[in-house]
Each structure stands twice: as C-alpha cells, then as structure tokens.
Amino acid sequence: MKTNVKKIKLAFGSEKLELEVPEKNLSSVIMPSEPEKRKEGAFLIKKALENPIKSRRLSEIVNPESKVAVIVSDVTRPTPTAKLLPPLLEELYLGGAKAENITIVFALGLHRRQTEEESRKLVGDEIYGKIRCIQHDTGRCRRVGVTSRRTPVEVFEEVLDSDVVVGTGGIEFHYYAGYSGGAKSVLPGVSSEASVLTNHKLMIEEKAVSGRIDSPVRQDMEEAVKIAGLDFILNVVLDSKKGIVAAVAGDFIEAHRKGVEAVDAMYKVPVEPADAVIVSCGGYPKDINLYQANKSLDNATQAVKDGGSIILVAECSEGIGNQIYECWNRECKTPDEAVERFKRCFEFGGHKSAIVAKAAKQFKLYLVSKLREEDTRDAFFTPMGSVLEALEEILSKNPDAKIHLMPHGGQTLPVRKEE
Structure with missing residues (x-):
C-alpha cells in the first residue's frame, strides 16, 4: 500500500482526474485564498455604490436631464450583470435619471454580435424590456484623440453622445492587460477596430503580463479613457464559484486599484520556482478549447524554473477555438518562426501562437487533452495520454524533480519569491 504519495483531483472538462504524486517530489499545491464565508453580493454592491472611491455618488452626478450610457460585459465574460444592474439603476433613479434616458451598451470589443436571447439573459427579463439595450458597433465610432503610444481613441458614438458614462465589469487577472475591469469597458469594450488592434500590439512588451498594473496595455487603455471619458465604474471580484466577494465603485482608476487589491489578496501566491508544474484550468468552460486554456499556461510559467516542464491539463472539447490561432499553428513550424512572425505582423488570434511559442522556447510543454496529436504538436506542446x-516522463529524466500542482490555474497567479 502506498503511503508516500499525495492524492489530488484535477478538473478536466466536466470530469475529475485523480493524480498521485510522490510526496518527496511535491513542492506545493498552489491554491487561492478565498474567504470561507462571504457577504451577499447585493449587499456588497449597494455598499460600494453608497461609498464610491475618489468620486461623488452616482446619484449626485446625474440629474433628470442626463443622458446616461451604462456599459456592460458581453456574453464571453462571467460578469453577473443581472445582479449589478438593479442596484445601479436604483442609484441612477435616486439622482433623478429617467429610464427613457438610460441606454445599456453591450461592450463587444471585436467579438461577434449577441443574439437577442443572450442579451436578454445577461441583463434580466425585467430590465431588458424596460431599458433600451444596444450592442457596440465598431463601424459607428468617432475619433476624439490619440494616446502617447499612438493609439487612436475612437469610441462608439452612442457612448460619446451621452452626458454620463458608467462602466461595469469584473476584475480578474488578464494575461496582457494585467487585470480586467476599469478602463477595459471602453477600450476595447466600445472602441473601433483600429483602436483595439493598436492597443493590443503592446502585448509583446515585457511588462504586458498577468498581475501587473503597470502593463503598457493597461496604461494605454487608461490614457485613452481619460481622453474619451468614463465618469463612474461599478466592478466586482468573483471567487472560483462565481460568487461576488468584493465590489468597488467610483473613479475608473482609483476604484479599480482597490478591486485589484482584493484580487491579489486571494489569487497571488508567493512560490519558489520548481522543476515542473502540473496545471489544470479548473475544468469546463475554462478548458473548452486551447485558446482559453492558454491563460492557465501563462500563469503557470511564473512557478517553474527556466528549462523546466509544464503539464497543462485541459480537455479542449471544442478544439483549438480560434481559426487564426489554428492557422498560425499549422503554418509556423518552430517556436522561433511564430515569435518572429508576430513581431513582423500583428494578427489577433496569432498572438496566442506567439505567446505559447515564447513559453515553448523557455520550458518543455506537455498537454493532456482530447486534441489530435498532430494539432497538439503544431501548437508547440508534446501530447500525453494522461x-x-x-x-512519469518528467521523473524518468529527473527522479528528484520538485513539482508544484495548480488545480485552479486560470485564477491563481504564482509570484516568484526571488522577485
């Protein structure tokens, strides 16, 4: 009977895979520090609205004549918009704002348009029928300036023509903007294709990584939003069960930073880099395709020594998940080729290939998934059946290898102690 192994379950799609790791090899299990008990989301949202950071209350900003635009996340984001809107609208009504003067704008960025059913579900049946709801249109943007990094500031005219602009969303780690939330509701949320692509080209810079508030992508976003205007934000922080554990409101930079503190306290974990990391995305839908699963890979790179190994556990039931990403994987035969191509030609989707290629140049990448072996190798991973x-492959090469386990790779960000 084995007594010197640590058993742990790793999410794989909708299943759980049980893994046994020899205790002598186990360095740590990297877990988030989520609160065991949390206050009701509605209470946290109401308190945030009543105590805005570096801002007057929203009810003091609007008046009965105000034309208000409320920017909300699209269907690709986990933001619980239907829970945010009722107390937010209540605050607007308290200031005299009229329902007929309020427009809810879905921040699509460069994503596809939503179905009416998706839009209705996001805001809730009662609000969808009462408040005007529209989707962002990249073809209806006006230029109002340019950032110091030469990003054109071109924003949806419905937002620019409003007297008061309110941004909503969630704050979590973002693999090149540092964090989501705050200014992101405007750029990329309701900006032109030129604005979005120019801003996103900054993702190849060294500081454009998860958990850095000084990411050049975010700095550029915030500069653009200072030009375009964003009067107030309401952002929430979610735990791994999608429950609201924190809410912030007020100035789009200062309130955002307070939310970032809550994210860091729960999900930044100091670690000593190990020889290898086994990382699960956390299961469905985070590992629905390789495009999504790569967020966990990005986080895991912070917990492994240069030249070490990463085992990514991701079902990828819907394949690669992006046609351009898939195309780059087929056409770029080596990691160097993908990185050099991205430097010459920015193409959204291709950036994923370049980011994985950069990791593949630094670490040995293994993938446990349902992808075809050929597709796995094209994406710069070594396919593994389990x-x-x-x-066993890693331990055969180094029997004394120290290994970290990351069961919630998409949410947990290791921070190197040496830094």
Missing part, C-alpha cells in the same frame, strides 16, 4: 504518463 497526467500520470506526463509525470
């Missing part, structure tokens, strides 16, 4: 098989 987590155990990948673990």
Whole structure:
C-alpha cells in the first residue's frame, strides 16, 4: 500500500482526474485564498455604490436631464450583470435619471454580435424590456484623440453622445492587460477596430503580463479613457464559484486599484520556482478549447524554473477555438518562426501562437487533452495520454524533480519569491 504519495483531483472538462504524486517530489499545491464565508453580493454592491472611491455618488452626478450610457460585459465574460444592474439603476433613479434616458451598451470589443436571447439573459427579463439595450458597433465610432503610444481613441458614438458614462465589469487577472475591469469597458469594450488592434500590439512588451498594473496595455487603455471619458465604474471580484466577494465603485482608476487589491489578496501566491508544474484550468468552460486554456499556461510559467516542464491539463472539447490561432499553428513550424512572425505582423488570434511559442522556447510543454496529436504538436506542446504518463516522463529524466500542482490555474497567479 502506498503511503508516500499525495492524492489530488484535477478538473478536466466536466470530469475529475485523480493524480498521485510522490510526496518527496511535491513542492506545493498552489491554491487561492478565498474567504470561507462571504457577504451577499447585493449587499456588497449597494455598499460600494453608497461609498464610491475618489468620486461623488452616482446619484449626485446625474440629474433628470442626463443622458446616461451604462456599459456592460458581453456574453464571453462571467460578469453577473443581472445582479449589478438593479442596484445601479436604483442609484441612477435616486439622482433623478429617467429610464427613457438610460441606454445599456453591450461592450463587444471585436467579438461577434449577441443574439437577442443572450442579451436578454445577461441583463434580466425585467430590465431588458424596460431599458433600451444596444450592442457596440465598431463601424459607428468617432475619433476624439490619440494616446502617447499612438493609439487612436475612437469610441462608439452612442457612448460619446451621452452626458454620463458608467462602466461595469469584473476584475480578474488578464494575461496582457494585467487585470480586467476599469478602463477595459471602453477600450476595447466600445472602441473601433483600429483602436483595439493598436492597443493590443503592446502585448509583446515585457511588462504586458498577468498581475501587473503597470502593463503598457493597461496604461494605454487608461490614457485613452481619460481622453474619451468614463465618469463612474461599478466592478466586482468573483471567487472560483462565481460568487461576488468584493465590489468597488467610483473613479475608473482609483476604484479599480482597490478591486485589484482584493484580487491579489486571494489569487497571488508567493512560490519558489520548481522543476515542473502540473496545471489544470479548473475544468469546463475554462478548458473548452486551447485558446482559453492558454491563460492557465501563462500563469503557470511564473512557478517553474527556466528549462523546466509544464503539464497543462485541459480537455479542449471544442478544439483549438480560434481559426487564426489554428492557422498560425499549422503554418509556423518552430517556436522561433511564430515569435518572429508576430513581431513582423500583428494578427489577433496569432498572438496566442506567439505567446505559447515564447513559453515553448523557455520550458518543455506537455498537454493532456482530447486534441489530435498532430494539432497538439503544431501548437508547440508534446501530447500525453494522461497526467500520470506526463509525470512519469518528467521523473524518468529527473527522479528528484520538485513539482508544484495548480488545480485552479486560470485564477491563481504564482509570484516568484526571488522577485
């Protein structure tokens, strides 16, 4: 009977895979520090609206004549918009704003348009029928300036023509903007294609990584939003069960930073880099395709030594998940080729290939998934039939290898202690 192994379950799609790791090899299990008990989301939202950061209350900003635009996340984001809107509208009504003067704008960025059913579900049946709801249109943007990094500030005219602009969303780690939330509701949320692509080209800079508030992508976003205007934000922080654990409101930079503190306290974990990391995305839908699963890979790179190994556990039931990403994987035969191509030609989707290629140049990448072996190799991973098989491969080369486990790779950000 084995007594010197640590058993742990890793999410894989809708299943759980049980893994046994020899205790002598186990460095740590990297877990978030989520609160065991949390206050009701509605209470947290109401308190945030009543105590805005570096701002007057929203009810003091609007008046009965105000034309108000409320920017909300689209269907690709986990933001619980239907929970945010009722107390937010209540605050607007308290200031005299009229329902007929309020417009809810879905921040699509460069994503597809939503179906009416998706839009209705996001805001809730009662609000969808009472408040005007529209979707962002990149073809209806006006230029109002340019940032110091030469990003054109071109914003949806419905937002620019409003007297008061309110941004809503969630704050979590973002793999090149540092964090989501805050200014992101405007750029990329309701900006032109030129604005979005120019801003996103900054993702190849060194500081454009998860958990850095000084990411050049975010700095550029915030500069653009100072030009375009964003009067107030309401952002929330969610735990791994999608429950609201914090809410912030007020100035789009200062309130955002307070939300960032809550994210860091729960999900930044100091670690000593190990020889290898086994990382699960946390299951469906975070590992629905390789495009999404790569967020966990990005986080895991912070917990492994240069030249070490990463085992990514991601079902990828819907394949690669992006046609341009898939195309780059087929056409770029080596990691160097993908990185050099991205430097010459920015193409959204291709950036994923370049980011994985950069990791593949630094670490040995293994993937446990349902992808075809050919597709896995094209994406710069070594395919493995199981987590155990990948673990045995690593231990066969270094029996004394120290290994971190990351069961919630998409939310947990290791921070190197040496830094």
